[in-house]
Amino acid sequence: MRPRFSFSRGEDLEAPAAPGDSELAEAGDQTLDPGVPDSAPIRPDLGPPSPGPQSGNQPGSGLGLIISVAVAAVVFVLAIYATGSPTANPLPLAQTTNALFWLVGVVATAAAGFGAVYADRTAFRGTQFEDQQAAPDFNTAWITPVIATATAILLVATYHNTMMIVAGPLIAFVGNAGSLLSRDLLDDADDTALKTATTIHTLVVHTIAFLALSAIYLNKLPTVIVALLACVATALLVLESLE
Helix, strand or coil: CCCCCCCHHHHHHCCCCCCCHHHHHHHHHHHHCCCCCCCCCCCCCCCCCCCCCCCCCCHHHHHHHHHHHHHHHHHHHHHHHHCCCCCCCCCHHHCCCCHHHHHHHHHHHHHHHHHHHHHHHHHHHCCHHHCCCCCCCCCCCCHHHHHHHHHHHHHHHHHCCCHHHHHHHHHHHHHHHHHHHHHHHHCCCCHHHHHHHHHHHHHHHHHHHHHHHHHHHHCCCCHHHHHHHHHHHHHHHHHHHHC
8 A cells, every 4th residue: 555645744733823923023023123213202402481571570569669658758757847937048948947857858868769779679689680691780770769859858848838748759759669660660571561661761750850950940059059960960860761
């Protein structure tokens, strides 16, 4: 009898491939493929955020308001103190005032200047510009408050009537608060706030300049003193405006 040759045993030795083996092999090939990233994409560095509008709750704003109210209160007391019948003194600002009045006036004027500088530096430390630039060595924040306070005291001493009990403190408050508020808004990056600050600062400076020059001329001081005081006041206000 001839032996039979069958190829079925060789076919039986090959195990049939499982349905998922091909998928696993393809997944392995994709993993080993260097062209396919094996991790999530890295987010690009977009840098720091662009400057936005500053918060209106800056620390210097409230401090400047407190200083303005305090200075206006001192001028109010001086206005009451100066109210009275004029004496025979030909100089209007000396008719109802004495050394105590002017001593308190000088202290109030100096306090307005120091307070304005302190409030301005405090507001600057609370803005985004602190890390970008240093505070200026010569701070002009004191100029308008000092001239406004001195002007209010001069007008109170010159007119020494009941109307100045209201007008004097109002001039001191508007000069101090308007100047400090506008400087706070100038640190804002928003265009609208910048325009508002510029408008307020311009109105305050021009108003105080007009009242200061009027107070100087009304007292009929010697020409040299009038010219000197007018030049100093004008130069200081121009210096602050240029800053």
